[in-house]
Amino acid sequence: xxxxxxxxxxxxxxxxxxxxxxxxxxxxxxxxxxxxxxxxxxxxxxxxxxxxxxxxxxxxxxxxxxxxxxxxxxxxxxxxxxxxxxxxxxxxxxxxxxxxxxxxxxxxxxxxxxxxxxxxxxxxxxxxxxxxxxxxxxxxxxxxxxxxxxxxxxxxxxxxxxxxxxxxxxxxxxxxxxxxxxxxxxxxxxxxxxxxxxxxxxxxxxxxxxxxxxxxxxxxxxxxxxxxxxxxxxxxxxxxxxxxxxxxxxxxxxxxxxxxxxxxxxxxxxxxxxxxxxxxxxxxxxxxxxxxxx
Amino acid sequence: xxxxxxxxxxxxxxxxxxxxxxxxxxxxxxxxxxxxxxxxxxxxxxxxxxxxxxxxxxxxxxxxxxxxxxxxxxxxxxxxxxxxxxxxxxxxxxxxxx
Numbered sequence: 001x002x003x004x005x006x007x008x009x010x011x012x013x014x015x016x017x018x019x020x021x022x023x024x025x026x027x028x029x030x031x032x033x034x035x036x037x038x039x040x041x042x043x044x045x046x047x048x049x050x051x052x053x054x055x056x057x058x059x060x061x062x063x064x065x066x067x068x069x070x071x072x073x074x075x076x077x078x079x080x081x082x083x084x085x086x087x088x089x090x091x092x093x094x095x096x097x098x099x100x101x102x103x104x105x106x107x108x109x110x111x112x113x114x115x116x117x118x119x120x121x122x123x124x125x126x127x128x129x130x131x132x133x134x135x136x137x138x139x140x141x142x143x144x145x146x147x148x149x150x151x152x153x154x155x156x157x158x159x160x161x162x163x164x165x166x167x168x169x170x171x172x173x174x175x176x177x178x179x180x181x182x183x184x185x186x187x188x189x190x191x192x193x194x195x196x197x198x199x200x201x202x203x204x205x206x207x208x209x210x211x212x213x214x215x216x217x218x219x220x221x222x223x224x225x226x227x228x229x230x231x232x233x234x235x236x237x238x239x240x241x242x243x244x245x246x247x248x249x250x251x252x253x254x255x256x257x258x259x260x261x262x263x264x265x266x267x268x269x270x271x272x273x274x275x276x277x278x279x280x281x282x283x284x285x286x287x288x289x290x291x292x293x294x
Numbered sequence: 295x296x297x298x299x300x301x302x303x304x305x306x307x308x309x310x311x312x313x314x315x316x317x318x319x320x321x322x323x324x325x326x327x328x329x330x331x332x333x334x335x336x337x338x339x340x341x342x343x344x345x346x347x348x349x350x351x352x353x354x355x356x357x358x359x360x361x362x363x364x365x366x367x368x369x370x371x372x373x374x375x376x377x378x379x380x381x382x383x384x385x386x387x388x389x390x391x392x
Contacts, residue, residue, distance in 0.1 A: 001342050014341070033337040035358075036344065037365045042358030059338040060315075177331075182370045186330065186337040262362055 001060060006079040012060035013053035013080065017045030020113075020277045021089040023077070024052040025097030028068075028203045029158075029191060031059030034094065037183070038258040040266050048090075048273065053080060055097070057199050058190070068202035070123075070209055073100040074107055081111055090276055092269055094118040094258060096203055103209045105217050114220040114276035116269055117238075119255050121231045124206035124214060128233040132156045135230035137255050141184070148175040158200030166192035183259055211237070220279065221245045222272040224265065226253035246272070298351070298385055303378040310346060311374075315339050325375030340372075347381065353390045355381060 003010045014032060022044055024035050032052040035041040044050045054061040056076055057068060077100065081089065090113050093101035098120035105112040121129060132138070133154050141161070142152050149172055150164045165188055168176070177185055194200065221242055225235045227249050239247050250257040250264050257265040298306075308323035311333055319333050329335055335343075344357040360380045364372060 001345055012338075014345070031338045031341070033341045036341055037337070037358075037361045039358035039362035042356060054338070060342060182330070182368070183365065189336045190338070259365055262366065 003060070004080065004083055006076060006083060009056060009064065009076065010062045011053050011056070011076065011080060013051060013084075014041070015049065015051045015084070016041060017047070017049050019048045020280065021086045022048040022050045022273060023081070023086070023089045023091050024050065025077070025091060025093035025100050026052075026055065026058070027095035027097050028055070028199065029058070029187060029194070030094070030097075031055075031190065033059070033186075034256075034258050038262040038266065040092075040258060040262070040269060043266050043270060044273065048277070049086075051080075051084060051086065051089075055100075057194055057197055063193055063197060065196065066198040066202070068197065068199040069205050069207040070096070070099045070103040070203070071107075071207040072202070074104045077104055078108055078111065088113040088280075090114045090116070090273055092116045092118070092273070093120070095120055095255065099123070099209065102214060102217060102221075103207075105219050105221075106209065106213050109218065112219050113280055114273075115217070115222070116272055117221065117223045118250075118257055118265070119224065119226045119229050119231065119253075121234060122206075122209065122214065123204050124209045125211055125234050125237060126204075126206075128237055129231055132230075135255075136228065137230070141188070144176055144180050144184075147179060148172040158203065159195075159198075160200070162191045162195040162197075162200055166195040183256075211241075214238075215241045217242060220276050222248060222268075224248045224250050224257060224268055226250050226255055226257050226260070228252075228254035230255065248272075298382065298390065300375075300378050300382040303381050304374055306350065307374050307378060310343070310350065311335075315342050323374065325373060325378065327374045329372040329374065329377070331371045351381070351385065351390060353385060353388060355384050 003012055026032055026034050031054050035052045041050050041052055055073055057063045091101035098117035099122055101115050105115055133156050138156050145152050152164055223238050223245055238245055248268050250261050253260040304325050317334055348354055
């Protein structure tokens with residue numbers, strides 16, 4: 001398993017293909033398997049050098065007790081980018097991964113050549129989305145857990161969610177398997193490892209990525225919003241305040257477009273990455289990795 | 295090296311998954327064993343198994359195609375026999391068994 005040591009934090013990553021650098025950033029509570037289950041990585045690796053990694057606390061990366069804000073994640077990305085000797089990269093981020101991508105573009109503009117965002121909600125734009133608890137994915141998971149006998153308030157509380165899932169009994173898990181989709185169960189099974197961390201709290205902190213900072217992004221940016229997104233106000237904000245941004249809709253999807261409509265999602269990502277690469281002159285990068293552990 | 299039959303691949307998978315990524319399984323492992331339901335593995339384990347199998351057989355596999363088909367069809371789980379059939383098909387195509 002390829003792990004890289006970033007100042008004592010071991011991060012699991014995968015790298016495939018050759019060409020301009022593309023980095024894939026998964027959502028909070030996800031892992032890099034989304035790029036395998038959607039086959040995005042395989043498709044993009046035919047024309048780009050694609051690097052995907054598990055954010056701290058996720059997948060096969062280490063699970064530190066704290067440090068889960070988008071700013072913390074940007075520092076991990078910066079160290080990974082340097083250790084793998086990547087060139088200025090095109091970032092593709094899903095949900096919180098898109099927040100990390102935008103934050104990286106603001107803090108380290110030389111590291112980021114372009115951005116493709118999939119259905120993001122920004123803590124710094126929370127005032128635009130006051131009814132977060134109505135978001136369909138939260139309501140669905142909450143209803144399934146309540147149906148299985150767990151107690152979870154209507155208010156969005158990831159820390160509580162992680163703790164509840166960590167404490168589920170075998171019979172409650174059996175009940176959930178009967179009611180939830182396979183991909184949802186795979187997602188749920190990863191939450192207990194975050195129960196003892198500050199992740200559930202940290203990911204909702206703006207940590208400087210305010211509306212004003214978001215508007216400072218100057219790299220080419222494409223926002224892919226899901227047809228049934230819960231974050232329409234955020235989409236309108238980006239369209240209105242980032243004049244160069246291109247907006248696209250992924251048909252049929254509701255927050256997890258890479259899995260809910262992988263064909264359309266992959267085609268859109270591929271189309272826009274190609275356009276960004278053409279605009280960049282499509283340079284090739286070194287393929288020498290940094291300090292790989294195993 | 296002898297040819298990798300589908301039956302042998304199932305045995306290989308059993309040996310690899312008996313104790314895998316911090317999880318142990320004491321039951322019988324065969325072609326009907328379920329990756330998630332029986333072995334208790336999670337999505338990131340599929341990634342790590344893919345990495346492990348590519349090293350084990352010294353062969354690149356299009357796991358993305360295999361897993362995305364499973365995802366698209368809404369299949370609840372993966373039988374090891376299905377995985378073995380996919381590996382076997384790809385090894386024949388890529389000449390690993392030639």
